[in-house]
Amino acid sequence: MPKDGGIGASSKRREDVRFLTGAGNYTDDINLRGQAYVHFLRSDVAHGTLNSVDTSAAEGMPGVLKVFTGADFAEVGGIPCGWQVTDRHGEPMQEPPHPVLAQGKVRHVGDPIAAVVAESREQARDAAEAIEVDISDLPAVMDMKEALKEGATKVHDDLTSNLCYDWGFVEENKGAVDEAIKNAAHVTTLELVNNRLVPNAMEPRVAVGDYSRGTDDSTLYTTSQNPHVIRLLMGAFVLGIPEHKLRVVAPDVGGGFGSKIYHYAEEAFCTFAAKKLNRPVKWTCSRSEAFISDAHGRDHVTKIELALDADNNFTAVRTETYANMGAYLSTFAPSIPTWLHGTLMAGNYKTPNIYVNVKAVFTNTVPVDAYRGAGRPEATYQLERVIDKAARELGVDPIELRRQNFITEFPYATPVAVEYDTGDYNATMDKLLEIIDKDGFQKRLEDSKARGKLRGLGINCYIEACGIAPSNLVGQLGARAGLYESATVRVNATGGITVMTGSHSHGQGHETSFAQVVADMIGIDESMIEIEHGDTANTPMGMGTYGSRSIAVGGSAMVKATEKIIAKARKIAAHLMEASEADIELKDGQFSVAGTDKSVAWGDVTLAAYVPHNYPLEEIEPGLEETAFYDPANFTYPSGAYACEVEVDPETGKVTIERFAAADDFGNVINPMIVSGQVHGGLAQGIGQALLEQTSYDADGQLLSASYMDYAMPRADDVPFYQVDHSCQTPCTHNPLGVKGCGEAGAIGSPPSVVNAVVDALQRAGHDVTHIDMPLTPSRVWAAMQG
Amino acid sequence: MAQVKMTVNGKPASGEVEGRTLLVDFIRDTLGLTGTHVGCDTSQCGACVVHVDGKAVKACSMFAAEAEGTEVTTIEGMAAEDGTMTPVQKAFQDFHGLQCGFCTPGMVMSAEALLKDNPSPTEAEVREYLKGNICRCTGYHNIVKAILAASGQDVTGIAAE
Numbered sequence: 001m002p003k004d005g006g007i008g009a010s011s012k013r014r015e016d017v018r019f020l021t022g023a024g025n026y027t028d029d030i031n032l033r034g035q036a037y038v039h040f041l042r043s044d045v046a047h048g049t050l051n052s053v054d055t056s057a058a059e060g061m062p063g064v065l066k067v068f069t070g071a072d073f074a075e076v077g078g079i080p081c082g083w084q085v086t087d088r089h090g091e092p093m094q095e096p097p098h099p100v101l102a103q104g105k106v107r108h109v110g111d112p113i114a115a116v117v118a119e120s121r122e123q124a125r126d127a128a129e130a131i132e133v134d135i136s137d138l139p140a141v142m143d144m145k146e147a148l149k150e151g152a153t154k155v156h157d158d159l160t161s162n163l164c165y166d167w168g169f170v171e172e173n174k175g176a177v178d179e180a181i182k183n184a185a186h187v188t189t190l191e192l193v194n195n196r197l198v199p200n201a202m203e204p205r206v207a208v209g210d211y212s213r214g215t216d217d218s219t220l221y222t223t224s225q226n227p228h229v230i231r232l233l234m235g236a237f238v239l240g241i242p243e244h245k246l247r248v249v250a251p252d253v254g255g256g257f258g259s260k261i262y263h264y265a266e267e268a269f270c271t272f273a274a275k276k277l278n279r280p281v282k283w284t285c286s287r288s289e290a291f292i293s294d295a296h297g298r299d300h301v302t303k304i305e306l307a308l309d310a311d312n313n314f315t316a317v318r319t320e321t322y323a324n325m326g327a328y329l330s331t332f333a334p335s336i337p338t339w340l341h342g343t344l345m346a347g348n349y350k351t352p353n354i355y356v357n358v359k360a361v362f363t364n365t366v367p368v369d370a371y372r373g374a375g376r377p378e379a380t381y382q383l384e385r386v387i388d389k390a391a392r393e394l395g396v397d398p399i400e401l402r403r404q405n406f407i408t409e410f411p412y413a414t415p416v417a418v419e420y421d422t423g424d425y426n427a428t429m430d431k432l433l434e435i436i437d438k439d440g441f442q443k444r445l446e447d448s449k450a451r452g453k454l455r456g457l458g459i460n461c462y463i464e465a466c467g468i469a470p471s472n473l474v475g476q477l478g479a480r481a482g483l484y485e486s487a488t489v490r491v492n493a494t495g496g497i498t499v500m501t502g503s504h505s506h507g508q509g510h511e512t513s514f515a516q517v518v519a520d521m522i523g524i525d526e527s528m529i530e531i532e533h534g535d536t537a538n539t540p541m542g543m544g545t546y547g548s549r550s551i552a553v554g555g556s557a558m559v560k561a562t563e564k565i566i567a568k569a570r571k572i573a574a575h576l577m578e579a580s581e582a583d584i585e586l587k588d589g590q591f592s593v594a595g596t597d598k599s600v601a602w603g604d605v606t607l608a609a610y611v612p613h614n615y616p617l618e619e620i621e622p623g624l625e626e627t628a629f630y631d632p633a634n635f636t637y638p639s640g641a642y643a644c645e646v647e648v649d650p651e652t653g654k655v656t657i658e659r660f661a662a663a664d665d666f667g668n669v670i671n672p673m674i675v676s677g678q679v680h681g682g683l684a685q686g687i688g689q690a691l692l693e694q695t696s697y698d699a700d701g702q703l704l705s706a707s708y709m710d711y712a713m714p715r716a717d718d719v720p721f722y723q724v725d726h727s728c729q730t731p732c733t734h735n736p737l738g739v740k741g742c743g744e745a746g747a748i749g750s751p752p753s754v755v756n757a758v759v760d761a762l763q764r765a766g767h768d769v770t771h772i773d774m775p776l777t778p779s780r781v782w783a784a785m786q787g
Numbered sequence: 788m789a790q791v792k793m794t795v796n797g798k799p800a801s802g803e804v805e806g807r808t809l810l811v812d813f814i815r816d817t818l819g820l821t822g823t824h825v826g827c828d829t830s831q832c833g834a835c836v837v838h839v840d841g842k843a844v845k846a847c848s849m850f851a852a853e854a855e856g857t858e859v860t861t862i863e864g865m866a867a868e869d870g871t872m873t874p875v876q877k878a879f880q881d882f883h884g885l886q887c888g889f890c891t892p893g894m895v896m897s898a899e900a901l902l903k904d905n906p907s908p909t910e911a912e913v914r915e916y917l918k919g920n921i922c923r924c925t926g927y928h929n930i931v932k933a934i935l936a937a938s939g940q941d942v943t944g945i946a947a948e
Contacts, residue, residue: 016880019888020872020895022822022862029821122805202826202834202923203889254824254889255923287827435946507887507924677883677929684926708831708921716917716927721910723946746926 006520007737010673013512014526015505024252027206027223032280035208036065038270039124040283041114041131042292043106046142046364046701047155048135050102053114058130063123065277067131068115068269070103076272079265080237081329082229084478085338085360088168093360095164096156098328100238100265100272106135107155107327108364109703110292112265117273117281140701144301144322144361155327155362164325164334164360169342173415177355180316184307188390193773194378196299196324196695197688198711199371201506203254204285205294209270213278217245220271224250225260225504226544229481231536233263233331239272243536246271250534253506257685258370259294260506261546262331266293291706296695297371299324300337304382306390307353314405316353317345319382323360326367333369334360339477340375340465340547346414347383348425348461348639349405354415364701370546372685372747376464384460384752389770392763398756399459403429411733418465420637422730425461428663432459432641435723436661444645444658445764454648455658456761462749463639466741467552469632484631485549486540487558489518489565491624493610495603497522497529499561502542503554504533508678508743510550513671517555517737521562523588524602540627548741551670552636552732559736560628568620572605575616636732636740640664644753648761653782655691655758661723662749667731667740675742679724682746688714689747690754694775712775793854795820796864804851810844811835813851814861822862822892826921833920836893836900837861843900845919862892865899875899875937882942884933886924894920898934907938 005011018024055067079098086092102113114131118124139153146152147162155162168174181187208221218241224230227248234248235241253260266283273281285293300321307316323337342356391398406425413419441457448455468474471482486502499518503510515529533539542554566586573591574581583594592599608615609624645659662679669675692712696704705711731738751774758776762769762785769784792801795818802817814820814837823846826834835846838860866872875898878884885891894917901908901916908916913931922930936942 012880013883015888016885017870017872019885019891020862020876020879021866021870022820022892024822024888026821026824026889028825122807200923201887201889202832202921203824203887204826252888254826255887257923284825287829287832509886673883677886677925680926680928681886681924682926685923707829708827709829713921713923714926715921716931717911717914719927721931721945722926722928 005526006516007670009516009671011512011516011526011671013509015509015511026203026252026254027208027221028284030208030221030251032208032210035280035282036117036119036277037121037124038115038117038273038281038283039128040112040266041128043102043109043111043113045106045135045137046109046140047138048106049138050104050106050113051134051136054132055114057132058116058127061123061127061130063119064127065117068101068273070099070101073100076100077238079263079268080233081334082233082331082480083335084480085165085167085334086478087165088171093165093334094159095329096159100268108366109701110366111327115269117277140364142363142697142699142701144324144363147361147363148359155364162362164362167338167358169338169356169416173353174355177316177318177353180353181305181307181318184315185310186308186394188306188386188393189303190382190386190389190771191303192382192385192771194298194300194302194381195689195693195774196368197297197371197693198291198695199257199259199294199297200713201255201257201259204287204290205260205264205266206284207267207270208280208282209274210280211275211278217247218271218275219247219249220267221249221251222267223253223260224248225253225256225506225546227504227534227536228502228541229544230263230267234268234271238268247537250504256506257372258297258374258546262295262369288707291711292366292703295330295367295369296326297368298378299368300378302382304386306386308390312394312396312401312404314349314351317351319345319356321358323358324365324368325360325362326365327362328367330367330369333367335478336370336375341379343416343418344376344379344463344465345383345416347380348407348463350407352415356416365697372682373744374547376744377748377751380462380748381752385755385771388756399429402461418635421634421733423637423639423665424728424730425639427728428639428665429461429641431663431725431728432643432661435663435725436643436659448647454650454761454765455645456648456757456764457643457645458753458756458760459641459643460749460752460756461639461641462745463637464744464748465635465637466548466744467632467636468547468549469553469635471631481543483543484629485553485557486542486627486629487554487561488540488625488627489558489561491565491606493607495528495606498532499529499558500532500539501554501558502539502544503550504545506545508545508550509671509674513551513674514555514558516670517558518562521559522566522602523586548743551737551739552735552741553630553632555737555739556632556735557628557630560630561626564626564628565624568624569605571616571620572608573600576600576604576608576614633734636667638664638666638740638742638745640745640749642749642753644757646754646757646761648758648781650765650785653778653785655776655781657687657720660720662746663728664726664742664745665728665730666726666742667729668738669726669729670739672726675726676724678742679746680722682744683722683750684714684719685747686750687719687754690751690774691776692718789852791851791855793856794858796860806850806852808851809847810849810851810854811846814846820861820863824889824892826890831921833897834890834893836896836920838896838900843897862895865895873899875902875934878933878937882929882933882936884925884930890920890922894922894930898937901934902938907940910935
């Protein structure tokens with residue numbers, strides 16, 4: 001029976017009513033008295049020398065308060081990068097400066113050159129048009145392989161080349177991997193592109209800077225997934241504002257998918273300008289501006305080789321990837337193609353020899369960073385595609401080839417430095433075949449044929465590492481931050497609870513699911529618990545929400561803090577009932593003395609904590625508030641098996657998704673309704689990547705897909721109802737809730753099944769097609785069918 | 788600048804606007820009704836859908852001055868005074884048809900308009916109608932399910948929660 005409350009219940013989301021009635025409070029809904037507006041003048045060329053920026057005409061325009069250029073930020077730090085990767089030779093990556101406003105050069109279309117602050121948005125925009133910019137065009141560096149050639153134009157003149165790093169993992173294993181491939185019975189090779197995507201959270205970014213002259217305090221309201229991280233990066237590295245004089249608030253945030261992790265120039269600008277002008281300064285990004293200023297995702301070009309022995313056991317995997325960094329290093333960009341990608345190249349399989357080489361390259365494009373899945377979709381896609389190709393070359397069943405090579409014993413230490421704690425890949429595969437109704441495929445294939453359509457079935461597995469941690473390990477890997485999470489549980493006198501979490505909810509429903517956990521632990525109604533997040537002024541230092549980490553890391557911090565609360569409450573209850581603490585039991589919000597009928601209610605204990613007339617003051621302090629920081633012992637490893645059935649129109653090449661099924665193992669599940677919703681959303685993003693979404697630059701660095709007219713977002717009629725299941729549960733062994741995280745799985749697992757399905761459909765129809773690069777647009781599929 | 792007058796959520800509303808002021812900016816900035824959202828600048832995303840004289844309109848595709856004398860309903864005008872949500876709003880909550888909530892006001896306003904014209908749409912009709920509303924969070928599964936449920940149709944056969 002489904003539960004009606006607490007852990008495991010599909011509690012309805014409490015945040016919904018405000019969103020459904022127009023009562024949300026998003027950053028653009030915040031308007032401060034006396035606020036001015038900023039408009040950024042952005043480069044319309046991809047690469048050029050900035051000869052001059054003449055702002056004199058703009059300064060005289062109506063309503064203009066000030067026009068800022070790069071010179072105004074000469075004394076201020078640049079936008080920092082939060083992760084340093086060490087290359088194959090032990091050298092640090094090349095790390096170029098990233099000014100708030102362009103200095104000397106522009107390096108991508110959208111690079112901000114000047115900023116006009118005016119009384120109204122329209123006046124700021126009008127005045128920006130009056131700024132005269134003199135740029136000498138330079139050749140745009142667009143193709144990664146060309147960019148690395150001797151004598152190529154450099155994006156950053158002060159670097160030795162366009163190579164950010166050349167990373168090998170595990171470098172010491174390279175010889176053994178080369179040897180295994182040389183000695184293999186069969187080697188399957190696949191070259192592929194993981195297409196560049198634009199995250200496209202529906203709420204564009206917004207920043208409102210505010211300054212209090214009386215107290216010298218700065219406040220930034222911003223669309224962020226991690227306000228504490230922004231406070232630290234912007235305060236310490238850009239503007240030199242100590243954290244106690246800087247408050248960052250991320251209120252309701254309309255989706256993130258990674259794009260709102262990073263510290264962006266516009267946030268620093270608004271905070272800086274508010275103090276300079278002693279006025280609140282607001283920036284609201286337009287969608288057109290978002291396409292050329294939000295960090296993009298993916299953009300890998302990869303060659304993968306899979307070696308098998310005569311019995312079809314995987315013996316080695318070797319990959320070479322070119323990863324686009326764009327023009328500057330976004331906050332976590334260097335870690336994505338390396339530690340979030342290379343460490344996943346074992347997938348669900350016991351391949352003994354693995355070597356991953358990644359060359360990260362600067363180009364004259366928008367910076368690239370984490371987008372839902374971040375590195376793990378790229379790893380999953382290449383591995384699951386090459387396995388499918390190998391099965392076809394060897395004439396074996398792709399499911400059986402996978403099963404034969406599954407890791408079945410846990411914990412399992414992979415050759416790429418991670419240890420999977422739990423999993424059951426056969427269980428999720430079995431469940432998948434049930435929910436996709438594989439037995440019915442033949443009949444559906446014939447139905448499709450009767451309608452003149454080609455049908456295909458694609459299946460794949462995935463594993464991901466999320467809840468990224470522990471801090472001391474990621475520090476060794478180059479992270480310039482810890483990756484713990486925090487929670488303060490404040491029990492109020494009358495028994496209600498305010499939980500202040502360092503996690504941030506921007507669609508994930510934490511206000512509901514976090515409350516379920518605390519309610520379950522104490523045995524009180526969920527409505528007695530409020531979850532606060534997003535304001536550095538009232539939440540403990542936290543690292544925020546990304547990488548499917550919130551329930552695994554943030555939830556664990558909350559459990560630890562709640563355990564401290566319960567421990568103290570038991571002492572109070574023991575005192576009130578004049579009993580031994582060891583005899584106190586807590587059930588359904590009642591403390592009782594074992595073996596007696598004596599009990600006190602939760603509210604009696606909480607009131608005693610704040611009105612300590614009858615209270616063990618010599619033993620414990622009054623009050624009932626506890627904070628915990630939780631630093632995980634390991635990553636968590638959600639896994640699963642996905643299946644896609646497509647129909648291809650042989651006349652046009654148009655692919656339609658007929659069925660999609662996902663069987664995931666997320667460990668324990670707090671709110672099944674929310675978890676299913678997370679998977680649905682991830683699937684649509686993965687299907688979008690596979691079929692629709694393409695970020696297109698021309699050779700001059702102009703972004704051709706810079707609006708929803710040209711960038712094909714998945715719409716309601718592009719996707720079917722999905723079959724999702726998360727009943728296969730192998731709980732995580734190292735966090736108190738046994739949870740693994742579910743936010744990214746859908747986007748990680750789905751692209752290969754779509755492509756596998758299309759290849760299957762085409763091969764069944766006699767086309768000798770082994771691969772098509774994403775997105776599988778009608779023209780690409782049609783062209784492939786023509787040979 | 789010119790004066791515009793209209794009825795918004797049953798109450799008279801007026802303000803000074805420039806010729807270029809969009810209806811959505813008038814609703815958000817002048818009237819302070821921030822439930823209507825702006826998700827793009829090419830009239831594609833549908834986050835700003837409101838009803839103008841009973842018809843679903845993208846409020847970014849109309850100047851405020853063009854709305855002179857019309858009856859406008861925004862998301863704030865949908866629930867009853869006592870807070871009781873409409874069947875569509877309630878179904879969105881019951882079936883988890885929203886996550887970050889940003890596209891939600893536009894989705895609800897579109898869904899309300901659809902069901903007014905077509906009280907018992909098929910799944911395909913719902914999906915077709917929602918082409919002008921982009922959601923990045925839900926994968927549309929629970930939105931479509933919620934709208935079918937709000938129309939009184941049995942959705943128990945639709946997979947998963």
